[in-house]
Amino acid sequence: MKDILEEIVACKRIEVATQKELLPPRKLYAEVERMMAEGVTKRSLSRALTENDYGIIAEFKRKSPSKGWIKEDGKPEEIPLSYEQNGAAALSILTDEKFFGGSLDFIRNARPLVSRPILRKDFIIDEYQLFQARHIGADAVLLIAADLTRQEVRSLTATAHELELEVLLELHSEQELDYAETDVDTVGVNNRNLGTFVTDVQNSFRMASRLPQDKVLVSESGIASAGTIRLLREAGYRGFLIGETFMKSDKPAETLKDFISQI
Numbered sequence: 648m649k650d651i652l653e654e655i656v657a658c659k660r661i662e663v664a665t666q667k668e669l670l671p672p673r674k675l676y677a678e679v680e681r682m683m684a685e686g687v688t689k690r691s692l693s694r695a696l697t698e699n700d701y702g703i704i705a706e707f708k709r710k711s712p713s714k715g716w717i718k719e720d721g722k723p724e725e726i727p728l729s730y731e732q733n734g735a736a737a738l739s740i741l742t743d744e745k746f747f748g749g750s751l752d753f754i755r756n757a758r759p760l761v762s763r764p765i766l767r768k769d770f771i772i773d774e775y776q777l778f779q780a781r782h783i784g785a786d787a788v789l790l791i792a793a794d795l796t797r798q799e800v801r802s803l804t805a806t807a808h809e810l811e812l813e814v815l816l817e818l819h820s821e822q823e824l825d826y827a828e829t830d831v832d833t834v835g836v837n838n839r840n841l842g843t844f845v846t847d848v849q850n851s852f853r854m855a856s857r858l859p860q861d862k863v864l865v866s867e868s869g870i871a872s873a874g875t876i877r878l879l880r881e882a883g884y885r886g887f888l889i890g891e892t893f894m895k896s897d898k899p900a901e902t903l904k905d906f907i908s909q910i
Contacts, residue, residue, distance in 0.1 A: 651712050651844055655746055656794045659770045662745070672775055679778050679810065689811045690764035692737050692787040693832045693863040696886040699736035701876075701907050704766065704865070705899075706739040706890030707757075710748030713844035717894045723753035728760045729900030730893075734907045739766040739888055740785075751783050758784030766815060770794060774806045787813040790831070792823040801829050815865060818854070827859050833886065834858055835865035848875060855882040873909035 696702045707730075709721045727738045740757060741749035747768075754765055767785035769776065772794065780788050788807055790800055804814045813832040818824065819840065827834045836854050839846045846869035858864055865886035866879050876887050892906070893899040 652791075652793055655712070655743070655770055656772060658745055659743075659772055663773050663775060666779075667775060672778070675775070675778050675782060679781050682782065683811065690762070690786040692764040692766060692813045692815065695737045695764050696833070696863050696865070701734060701910055702736050702880075702884075702886045703734065703876075703903065703907065704737045704739050704886055704888040705730035705735035705893060705903055706741070706768065706888060707753065708739075708741045708747060708749075708768075708890040708894055710746070711844075711891070712746045714891070716748065717891060718899075719748065721894065721899075723750075723756045724760065726894075726899055727757040727765075730903055731761045731763045733900045733904040735763060735903060736886070737764045737766060739768045739890065742767055742769045742783075751779060754780075754783045754785050764813075771803060772799075774803060777803065777807050777810055777812060780807075780812060781810040785812065787815055787832070789815050789817055789835075791817045791837075792826040793817075793819055797826055797829070800826055800831070804829055804831055817867065818858075819850070821854060821857060824854075824857055827862065831862070833863040833865055835867045835886070835888065837867045838869040839867070851879060851884065852882055855884070858883070873906060876910055 707727050709718050710716050740753050741747040742751050743749045764786040766787045767780040768789050771790055807814050815833045815835050816831040817835045817837050819837050836851045838848045838850045848869040851866040864884045866884045867888040870887055870889050871892050893902050896902040
């Protein structure tokens with residue numbers, strides 16, 4: 648079976664190289680340095696999850712490799728704001744264009760409208776992407792253990808923290824548990840296998856007792872009921888990243904509101 652993650656990462660390397668030609672690293676880094684000197688306050692994803700009663704990270708995702716278009720006409724100026732207004736603790740916004748129909752502009756457009764922390768959801772393989780995240784207004788970034796070495800996770804996390812970005816480290820299996828020993832802020836378990844895109848929420852339950860208890864724990868993908876969240880909270884999770892359950896409905900924010908009312 649074709650490994651989708653390998654295909655995505657290969658395309659991402661080409662994409663980042665192209666982006667560097669359009670906006671050279673030296674220029675991007677200088678712009679970010681100027682922004683940081685202005686002292687813009689960043690929002691903490693980990694704190695938002697621990698202080699919120701429900702801990703839902705509502706995701707703006709228009710497309711996926713396995714489902715195709717979910718909501719092709721979804722607007723970043725509308726849905727993230729409505730998520731916030733209906734109880735989301737934090738927001739996740741896809742910026743990968745080829746496979747997820749995302750854009751860096753989605754965070755740029757949403758940032759002035761919302762006060763919740765924004766997670767840049769993408770396949771981060773280069774520090775350049777961290778500077779991009781800071782430049783467009785993200786508060787946190789996703790690092791995926793499956794496409795990085797432990798040393799790369801350590802290095803990217805250190806750079807992210809220098810840029811005042813928090814890190815959500817995503818794990819998929821017990822074999823990746825030693826990645827969580829790095830200085831990340833939150834640790835997530837993805838219930839979707841990124842090689843096959845098969846989803847199994849039991850993955851979070853299997854790994855719960857093996858995860859570092861001094862980190863904020865997040866369960867990602869495949870969560871379709873309030874009952875599942877109650878059980879995951881009992882297992883130690885405080886964050887729940889949910890995208891398709893909301894985005895596939897006609898009114899994502901109302902679906903989120905109904906979902907929360909059942910927890």
